[in-house]
Amino acid sequence: MARSMKTAAVGAGVAIGAALIAYYVVSYLMVRPPTVAAAGTAPSARITLQTVASIGFGPHPDWVSYLVKNPQGKWQHSTVLRVPAHSLVHVTIYQYDTATGLRNPYWGGPRGIVGEMAIDGKPTPTLDPDLASHTFAIPDLGVSVPLEGVADDAKNQCGSAPCTLGEAHKTITFTFRTGKRGTFRWQCFVPCGAGFILGFGGPMQSVGYMDGYLSVV
Amino acid sequence: MTALPEPVARVPRHLRRIVVIWAVLTAIAVPLVVLVLGPHLPPGRMTAEAGAQVDANTVMTALITPIVLIILVYFGYTLVVFRARGSAIEDGAPVFGHAPTQTMWVAFTSIVVIALAAWGSYTLIVSAHGAGGGQGPNPIALPNGYQKSLQVQVIGQQWNWTYRFPSYGGVETDQLELPTGVGIELHVTSLDVTHSFWAYELGVKADAVPGVDNIVFVHPRKTGSFSIRCAELCGLWHGHMFQTGYVVSRDAFKSWIAAQQKAESKNQRYLPPYSGHYFPEPLRRAG
Numbered sequence: 001m002a003r004s005m006k007t008a009a010v011g012a013g014v015a016i017g018a019a020l021i022a023y024y025v026v027s028y029l030m031v032r033p034p035t036v037a038a039a040g041t042a043p044s045a046r047i048t049l050q051t052v053a054s055i056g057f058g059p060h061p062d063w064v065s066y067l068v069k070n071p072q073g074k075w076q077h078s079t080v081l082r083v084p085a086h087s088l089v090h091v092t093i094y095q096y097d098t099a100t101g102l103r104n105p106y107w108g109g110p111r112g113i114v115g116e117m118a119i120d121g122k123p124t125p126t127l128d129p130d131l132a133s134h135t136f137a138i139p140d141l142g143v144s145v146p147l148e149g150v151a152d153d154a155k156n157q158c159g160s161a162p163c164t165l166g167e168a169h170k171t172i173t174f175t176f177r178t179g180k181r182g183t184f185r186w187q188c189f190v191p192c193g194a195g196f197i198l199g200f201g202g203p204m205q206s207v208g209y210m211d212g213y214l215s216v217v
Numbered sequence: 218m219t220a221l222p223e224p225v226a227r228v229p230r231h232l233r234r235i236v237v238i239w240a241v242l243t244a245i246a247v248p249l250v251v252l253v254l255g256p257h258l259p260p261g262r263m264t265a266e267a268g269a270q271v272d273a274n275t276v277m278t279a280l281i282t283p284i285v286l287i288i289l290v291y292f293g294y295t296l297v298v299f300r301a302r303g304s305a306i307e308d309g310a311p312v313f314g315h316a317p318t319q320t321m322w323v324a325f326t327s328i329v330v331i332a333l334a335a336w337g338s339y340t341l342i343v344s345a346h347g348a349g350g351g352q353g354p355n356p357i358a359l360p361n362g363y364q365k366s367l368q369v370q371v372i373g374q375q376w377n378w379t380y381r382f383p384s385y386g387g388v389e390t391d392q393l394e395l396p397t398g399v400g401i402e403l404h405v406t407s408l409d410v411t412h413s414f415w416a417y418e419l420g421v422k423a424d425a426v427p428g429v430d431n432i433v434f435v436h437p438r439k440t441g442s443f444s445i446r447c448a449e450l451c452g453l454w455h456g457h458m459f460q461t462g463y464v465v466s467r468d469a470f471k472s473w474i475a476a477q478q479k480a481e482s483k484n485q486r487y488l489p490p491y492s493g494h495y496f497p498e499p500l501r502r503a504g
Contacts, residue, residue, distance in 0.1 A: 103374065103408050103409065104372065104374055104379065104408055105484070105487040105488050105489065106379050106389045106391070106484065106488065108484055108487050109481065109483065109484035111391070125483050126483045126484045126487070128487065129487050137377075139376070139377050139391075139457070140457070142391075144391075185454050185457050187376065187454060189374070189377075191409070198409055198410075200375055200409055200410070200452070204375070204453075205452055205453045206453070207453070211453055211454065
C-alpha cells in the first residue's frame with residue numbers, strides 16, 4: 001500500500017474514533033437533567049420538591065421520580081439542584097407516592113438537619129420505617145430524611161406528574177445547612193424501583209429520577 | 218620456517234561483567250528498599266494487620282529487587298555492548314540453549330515464588346490472623362483472646378455503610394469509631410448487592426455479601442483517621458461510597474458510643490434484632 005494511502009487510512013480511523021468519542025460525550029451531557037436553582041440567596045434558600053409514583057412522560061413514564069419547582073414556580077423534571085454555600089436550605093417535599101418501607105430501618109430517623117422535620121406540619125422525631133415511601137439523603141453532608149407515604153387506600157391519588165395539592169399527599173418540611181462549595185450526590189434509600197431486582201434498579205440507578213446532584217455554589 | 222601463531226582476539230567476559238554490575242546495584246538497592254522505602258509502603262501501621270501487610274510488602278519488594286535489577290542490567294548491557302554498528306543489518310550470532318543456566322533460572326525463580334508463598338501464608342494465618350481479609354462466617358485463623366473482641370457489624374447498602382454494635386444494645390450508626398488496644402471482630406454483610414468493605418489504613422478488605430456474615434479481625438494500635446471505600450462495583454453511586462473512620466482512645470470511644478446510643482434512642486425500637494445478616498427483602502414494594 002502506498003504511503004499516502006496508509007496515511008489516509010490512519011487519518012480516517014483517528015477521525016472516526018474522535019467523532020465517536022465526541023458523540024458519546026455530547027450524548028452524556030445532553031441526557032443530564034437541567035440544573036434548577038433554589039429560591040433565595042445566601043444565607044437562606046428554599047427548595048420545593050415533589051415525589052410521584054410515576055412520572056407519566058418521557059422515556060420511562062412508569063418510573064417513580066422527583067420533580068423540582070423552578071424559580072418561575074413551574075414543576076420541572078430534574079434532580080440537579082443548586083443551592084448557596086454556608087446557608088440554611090429550607091426544603092418542602094410534597095410526597096404523593098405510597099409507602100414501600102425501608103430496607104434498613106436505621107434511615108427512618110432524620111439526620112443532619114437543623115431542628116426537627118415536620119410531616120403535615122407536625123414535628124416528627126422519627127418515622128416508622130414501614131411507612132417510608134422515599135428518603136431525601138445527601139450522605140456526604142450527613143443529611144437523610146424519610147418521607148412518609150400516603151395510605152394505600154387514600155382517595156384521589158395522583159396518577160402522573162406533576163401532581164397537585166388537591167391530590168392525596170404528605171407534606172414534609174425540614175432544613176439543612178450547607179457548608180463549603182462542592183457537588184454532592186443525593187439519593188433515596190427506599191428500594192422503590194418497582195419491577196426491578198430488589199427494588200434497586202431503574203429509577204434508583206438514574207440521575208433525574210431518584211438520584212441527583214446538589215451543587216453548592 | 219615455522220609460521221607464527223594467529224593472534225587470539227580477547228573475548229570480553231560478558232557474563233562476569235553483568236554479574237558484577239548486578240551484584241553492586243543489588244547491594245545498594247536492597248538496603249535502600251528495606252530501610253528507606255519499606256517504612257513508607259502501604260498501608261501503614263495503624264493496626265497489627267496493616268503492619269503485617271507493610272512487612273510483607275517490604276519483604277516482597279526486597280525479594281523482587283534483585284530480579285528486576287538482573288533484567289534491567291542485562292537489557293541495558295545488551296543495548297550498549299551488542300548494539301549493531303554501521304549501516305549493514307546483519308543477523309546476530311545464533312543463540313543456543315544452555316542447560317545449566319536454564320536449570321539455575323528455573324530453580325532460583327521457584328525458590329523465590331515458594332518463599333513468597335510461605336511468607337504470605339505465614340502472614341495470613343499465623344502472624345496477623347487473616348491479615349485483614351474476610352474469613353467467612355466460620356474463621357479458622359483466630360487471634361489470641363478473640364473471645365474478648367469488640368464485635369462491630371458492618372452493613373453495606375446502596376450507597377452507604379452503617380455499623381451496629383451488639384454489645385452496646387445493637388445501636389446502629391453511620392460513622393465508625395474504634396478503640397485502640399482492643400481486638401475488633403468485624404462482621405461484614407450487605408442488605409442488597411455485593412459490596413466490599415475496604416478500610417485502607419486498617420489493612421481490612423472484606424466482601425459484603427447479602428445473607429452472609431463475613432468475619433474479619435483487626436487490632437488497632439494507633440489513633441488516627443482511616444478511609445473507608447467500597448471496592449466492589451455496586452451501582453450508580455459506587456464511586457461515592459466513601460467515609461472517614463477514626464481510631465480513638467478507649468475513653469473517647471466510650472464517650473462516642475454513649476452519645477450514639479443517646480442520639481439513636483428514638484429510632485432504636487424500629488431496628489430488627491441483631492443478626493449476623495439480614496435477608497435482603499423489603500417489607501413491601503410499591504410504586
